[in-house]
Each structure stands twice: as structure tokens, then as C-alpha cells.
Amino acid sequence: MQLNVRFKMNDKLYLKNPEDSAVGRQIVSEGLKMINKLGFEVFTFKKLATEIHTTEATIYRYFENKHRLLVYLMTWYWSYLEYKVVFSINNLSSAEIKLKTIIKLLVVEPAHTQEDQFISEWEAYQLMKWEGSKAYLTRNVTKDNKNRLFKPYKDLCSRISSIIKEYNPKYKFPNFLASTVLEMSHSQKFFMENLPALTDSPEKNDDKLITFLQDLIFHTLKK
Amino acid sequence: MQLNVRFKMNDKLYLKNPEDSAVGRQIVSEGLKMINKLGFEVFTFKKLATEIHTTEATIYRYFENKHRLLVYLMTWYWSYLEYKVVFSINNLSSAEIKLKTIIKLLVVEPAHTQEDQFISEWEAYQLMKWEGSKAYLTRNVTKDNKNRLFKPYKDLCSRISSIIKEYNPKYKFPNFLASTVLEMSHSQKFFMENLPALTDSPEKNDDKLITFLQDLIFHTLKK
DNA sequence: CAAATAACAATAGTATTACTATCTTTTTTA
DNA sequence: TAAAAAAGATAGTAATACTATTGTTATTTG
Numbered sequence: 001m002q003l004n005v006r007f008k009m010n011d012k013l014y015l016k017n018p019e020d021s022a023v024g025r026q027i028v029s030e031g032l033k034m035i036n037k038l039g040f041e042v043f044t045f046k047k048l049a050t051e052i053h054t055t056e057a058t059i060y061r062y063f064e065n066k067h068r069l070l071v072y073l074m075t076w077y078w079s080y081l082e083y084k085v086v087f088s089i090n091n092l093s094s095a096e097i098k099l100k101t102i103i104k105l106l107v108v109e110p111a112h113t114q115e116d117q118f119i120s121e122w123e124a125y126q127l128m129k130w131e132g133s134k135a136y137l138t139r140n141v142t143k144d145n146k147n148r149l150f151k152p153y154k155d156l157c158s159r160i161s162s163i164i165k166e167y168n169p170k171y172k173f174p175n176f177l178a179s180t181v182l183e184m185s186h187s188q189k190f191f192m193e194n195l196p197a198l199t200d201s202p203e204k205n206d207d208k209l210i211t212f213l214q215d216l217i218f219h220t221l222k223k
Numbered sequence: 224m225q226l227n228v229r230f231k232m233n234d235k236l237y238l239k240n241p242e243d244s245a246v247g248r249q250i251v252s253e254g255l256k257m258i259n260k261l262g263f264e265v266f267t268f269k270k271l272a273t274e275i276h277t278t279e280a281t282i283y284r285y286f287e288n289k290h291r292l293l294v295y296l297m298t299w300y301w302s303y304l305e306y307k308v309v310f311s312i313n314n315l316s317s318a319e320i321k322l323k324t325i326i327k328l329l330v331v332e333p334a335h336t337q338e339d340q341f342i343s344e345w346e347a348y349q350l351m352k353w354e355g356s357k358a359y360l361t362r363n364v365t366k367d368n369k370n371r372l373f374k375p376y377k378d379l380c381s382r383i384s385s386i387i388k389e390y391n392p393k394y395k396f397p398n399f400l401a402s403t404v405l406e407m408s409h410s411q412k413f414f415m416e417n418l419p420a421l422t423d424s425p426e427k428n429d430d431k432l433i434t435f436l437q438d439l440i441f442h443t444l445k446k
Numbered sequence: 447c448a449a450a451t452a453a454c455a456a457t458a459g460t461a462t463t464a465c466t467a468t469c470t471t472t473t474t475t476a
Numbered sequence: 477t478a479a480a481a482a483a484g485a486t487a488g489t490a491a492t493a494c495t496a497t498t499g500t501t502a503t504t505t506g
Contacts, residue, residue, distance in 0.1 A: 016453090023454075039362040044492065055455060060494070133356055133410075139262040141417045154420045172423065173435040176411060179421040180439070183410060184403050187356075191402060194364045197377045198402040200395065212396040216403070219442040239482090246483075267463065281483060283465070453502075463492065473482070 004117060007079040012147040013072045018062050025118055026052045027059055032073050032123045040070060040131045067138065070127075071149050074135040077124040078152035081106070082159055095167035096218070102160060103213045106185035107206050129190050133183075157182060168221040177220060181213055188212075227340060230302040235370040236295045239285050247285055248341055249275045255296050255346045263293060263354045290361065293350075294372050297358040300347040301375035304329070305382055318390035319441070325383060326436045329408035330429050352413050356406075380405060391444040400443060404436055411435075 011017070018024030030052050035043045045059045045066060063069045088105050089098040112122040136150060144150065160178035164171060171177070188209055191198040201208040234240070241247030253275050258266045268282045268289060286292045311328050312321040335345040359373060367373065383401035387394060394400070411432055414421040424431040 021453080041361065045494090046492075055457090056494080057456085057496090058454060061453080065493075130360060134360065136418065137353060137357065137413075138264065145418060150418060154418070157421050173431070173438070175421060175423045176432070176435045177439075179411070179414060180403070180407050183406070187406060188399060188402070190360075195359065195368060195373060195377070198380050198398060200398045208396070209399070212399045215396070216400075216439065216443050219445060220439050222442060222445075244482075268465090269463075278484060278486090279465080280467090280485085284482080288464075447506105449504105449506085451502100451504075453500100455500075456498085458495100458497085460495080461493090463490100465489085465491095467486100467488080469485085469487105471482100471484070473480100475480080476478090 005080060005083060006118075007076060007083075007152075009072065009075065010148055010151065012149060013068060013075060014062055015060075015064060016062050018072075019118070023052070023054055023058060024062055026054075027062055028069070028072065029119055031069050032119060032127060035070065035073075035131060036123055036126045040066070040134055067135075067140075070131060071135045071144065073119070073124065073127055074132060075149065075152050076119055077128055078156050080119075080121065080124065082152065082156040085156065085159055089163070095163055098163050099160075099167060099217055100214055102163070103181065103185065103217070104210055106182065107189065107210050107213065109189075109206075129186050132186055164217075164221065171221055177217065181217060185209070185213060228303065228306060229341075230299060230306075230375075232295065232298065233371055233374065235372060236291060236298060237285055238283075238287060241285050241295075242341070246275070246277055246281060249277075250282055250285055250292070251295065252342055254292050255342060255350060258293065258296075258354060259346055259349045263289070263357055290358075290363075293354060294358045294367065296342070296347065296350055297355060298372065298375050299342055300351055301379050303342075303344065303347065305375065305379040308379065308382055312386070318386055321386050322383075322390060322440055323437055325386070326404065326408065326440070327433055329405065330412065330433050330436065332412075332429075352409050355409060387440075387444065394444055400440065404440060408432070408436060 006019075009017075009019075016024065018028045027048065031043075031048050034048055034051060038047070043066060045056050045063075049056045049059055063072065084105055085102055088101050092098050092101065110121045110125050115121060136144070136153075138144075157175060157178045160181065161174040164174040164177055188199060192201050192204060192209065196202045199209075200212070229242075232240075232242075239247065241251045250271065254266075254271050257271050257274060261270070266289060268279050268286075272279045272282055286295065307328055308325055311324050315321050315324065333344045333348050338344060359367070359376075361367075380398065380401045383404065384397040387397040387400055411422060415424050415427060415432065419425045422432075423435070
């Protein structure tokens with residue numbers, strides 16, 4: 001089975017929908033790869049234009065600036081993660097198993113092989129790890145938030161939050177806990193790979209992080 | 224009592240020690256304020272030079288680029304936090320009370336009044352909240368880390384980690400937990416103020432965040 | 447099928463950024 | 477008080493982050 005997911009993207013994210021044309025799709029998919037390769041600060045529309053044999057002007061017809069492209073990509077990934085979460089816990093009846101499944105899903109790096117999707121899952125995962133928080137750590141958060149650009153992130157968070165409530169309806173801080181797990185599943189991986197002294201897993205050992213997060217969640221939610 | 228703290232800064236952080244001259248100190252203290260005002264991306268050395276009535280060239284004699292200034296400031300703040308942590312738990316014998324004290328210290332915004340220090344604590348706290356992770360989320364992490372630029376952050380983390388171990392010597396993930404608390408004490412505050420849907424505290428209510436983090440830590444460390 | 451229209455390429459141009467270089471003046475220190 | 481160091485003044489460059497214009501090529505629609 002070769003599944004191909006698409007999400008309805010907020011139209012404030014772009015000037016012209018990149019999904020509607022070949023160039024548009026290239027801007028998004030190659031842009032993602034290039035941001036990962038160079039880092040967001042070094043990435044420019046000029047470089048991307050050269051890479052995909054188009055012009056800067058063309059890219060600017062799709063995205064207002066490179067930050068919008070970043071938010072577009074992150075938004076796609078958050079939606080994708082919510083989809084994966086929903087899919088993975090489908091038919092599971094125990095909230096405990098649901099939460100365990102979600103943590104694994106968040107921590108484990110997706111496979112890199114044969115990805116012929118519009119947006120590469122593996123690349124999106126790398127982006128989350130390295131540039132994810134830059135989507136909201138700007139002076140435009142409030143405006144962007146009003147434009148509902150972070151809705152997919154909030155939806156993902158509240159999806160996890162509701163399972164936390166399912167597990168322990170009396171727990172007072174399901175959103176804090178959900179966003180903590182979400183944030184930490186990515187940033188602790190960054191630490192493991194780049195600043196291992198901040199972690200307890202010097203090698204790329206996902207199991208320890210999974211155990212840590214599961215412990216954290218279930219001890220906290222103990223009834 | 225008017226205490227004035229100074230830390231030995233890593234000399235890889237600057238080209239010329241800004242503490243040694245009036246302009247240097249202005250670059251640091253006004254630079255901090257300006258980054259907070261404009262946001263790191265919009266901040267430039269040119270603008271800072273105009274503000275403090277000096278030239279770009281002069282600033283470049285102190286710092287290689289604006290990212291180095293950011294790391295300098297963050298490094299100062301991490302050292303300062305460690306100092307505050309050590310100071311605040313001095314004479315406390317119970318590891319539990321130590322951890323509770325530290326969480327409060329991390330979460331509560333410092334007072335803004337009459338700060339005649341070289342670096343304003345309140346401004347540094349804002350910087351941590353808005354730009355903190357940008358210090359390490361770059362393609363230079365590894366190099367910067369080799370130059371020991373993140374040592375103060377690691378020291379702060381391991382300081383907390385050792386109290387966690389003191390509280391429960393059998394706990395397997397003291398570093399994960401310490402860095403989680405450290406990161407979350409700042410980024411959940413950012414969420415509370417800017418993306419409250421991700422939290423359980425719509426108003427600026429520190430108590431809830433403090434309770435959440437204390438719960439998190441003590442349930443996790445339950446023997 | 448022709449005409450209209452939208453999309454894209456090509457090109458040019460501007461203000462700002464992120465620097466480097468050089469020379470002069472001022473301040474510090476020996 | 478002379479030498480050295482720091483700062484100021486000024487200039488310049490390559491790259492960035494855009495905007496605008498015009499011509500060309502697809503695509504849509506009447």
C-alpha cells in the first residue's frame with residue numbers, strides 16, 4: 001500500500017497554493033531539504049531558486065518570505081503527526097497503551113527509504129528537530145496565532161491531552177503535560193545528538209528516551 | 224545590600240572582552256535590551272551602533288557576529304541561574320525543598336526594579352524565554368560545543384541533576400529530567416503568554432506552572 | 447479553435463544586512 | 477611624555493530580502 005496523505009492547509013500560509021503546480025510543489029519539497037541541509041538562517045529563496053531552476057520572483061509569488069515557508073512546512077508536519085497519532089491508536093481500547101504508542105511514534109525517527117511523497121516525512125522530522133521552535137519564536141506569534149497558523153499544533157496537543165484525560169480524568173494539567181511530551185520528544189533528541197551531556201543517553205538510544213517519557217507521564221498521572 | 228555578580232566568561236565568546244570598557248559593556252547591556260525589543264532576527268549591529276552612538280566597526284571588534292552576542296548573553300544568564308540556584312538552596316537540608324525552591328526560582332519572573340547591573344536580570348530572563356534556544360539551534364552547535372560555549376548550561380543542568388540524584392539515587396534519568404524542567408520552565412511560560420491553548424493556565428498564573436512542574440518531578444521520582 | 451488569462455521566466459533594481467579595510471583621533475599605560 | 481591600544485569616521489563589498497516590469501508560454505473558457 002502506498003498511501004499519500006494531503007491536508008487542507010490554512011490559506012494564510014501562502015500567496016498562491018503551492019500544491020496547485022509543479023513549481024509550487026518543488027518549492028515546498030526542495031525547500032524543506034535545503035533548509036535541513038543549510039540551516040534556516042543560511043537558507044535563502046535565491047539559493048532555492050537556483051537549485052530548482054526557477055527564479056526568486058516565482059518563489060515570492062507562492063510565499064511571502066522564508067519564515068512563512070517554515071511555518072507551512074511545520075504546519076504540514078503537525079497535521080501529519082496528528083494523523084499518525086489518530087491512525088496508530090485506532091482500535092486501541094486502553095488509554096495507557098494509546099499513550100505508550102504515541103510516545104514511541106513521536107520519538108522514533110521515521111524511515112528514510114523510498115519516499116515519493118510531496119513532503120518527505122523524514123525531512124519533516126529533521127526540520128521539527130532543528131527548526132521547529134523557530135516557527136513560533138518570533139515577534140509575530142500573536143498575529144500568526146490569530147491567523148490560526150498554529151492550529152494544527154494545538155490540535156495535535158489537544159489530541160494527546162484528551163487521551164491523558166481519558167487515562168486520568170482528575171489530572172489537572174493535561175495540556176501542560178501534552179505539550180511537554182511533544183516538545184521534549186523532539187528537543188531531547190536534539191540534545192542526545194548534539195549536546196549529550198544534557199541527557200542520559202550518550203549514544204543514539206531511543207529506548208532510554210522512550211522509557212524516560214513514559215515514566216514521566218505515567219508516574220505523573222498515577223491515580 | 225547591593226550585590227553585583229560577575230562571571231568568568233569563556234574567551235571564545237568574544238574578540239575583545241566587553242567587560243573591559245564602557246563601550247563593551249554598553250554593547251552587551253543595550254544589545255540585550257534591543258534584541259528583546261526587536262527580536263533576534265530583526266536586531267542588527269548597525270541599529271545597536273546607532274542606539275549607543277558608536278559605529279558598527281567598533282561592535283565588530285568585540286563580537287564576531289550577532290549570534291556570538293546572543294550566546295554570550297545566554298551564557299551569562301545560565302551562569303547567573305546556577306549562581307541563584309546554589310545561593311537559594313544554601314543551608315537547605317532536604318532535597319525535596321531544594322527542588323521545590325529551584326522550580327520556583329526558574330518559573331517566577333525576576334523583578335524589574337532598579338537594576339543597575341551590567342546585565343539586567345529581567346532582560347536576560349526575557350531573552351531566555353524568547354531567544355534562548357536559538358543559541359544552540361544552529362549548524363554550529365557541535366563546533367560551539369567543542370569550544371565549551373554551552374558549559375554553563377550543562378553545569379546548571381548537572382547542578383539540578385545532582386539534587387535529583389540526592390532525592391532519589393536510584394532514578395535512572397536525572398539529566399533528562401533536569402533538562403526537561405529547565406527547558407519547560409521557560410518555554411511553558413512562553414506558551415502561557417503567547418499560545419495559551421497549549422497550556423492549562425490561560426492567565427499569567429505562575430502557580431499552576433509551578434504545581435505542574437513540582438508534580439511532574441516528585442511523581443516521577445517517587446521511590 | 448481563438449481569445450483571454452493566468453503562470454512563469456528573465457531581467458533589473460533597491461534598501462538593508464553582514465561584514466572588512468583603512469586611516470585618523472582619542473584615550474590609556476608604561 | 478612617548479608608545480600603544482582603542483575608538484571613531486568613512487568607505488566599500490557581496491549577499492540578502494525583497495519589488496517591479498515586461499515578455500513568453502501554458503491553460504482555461506467562450
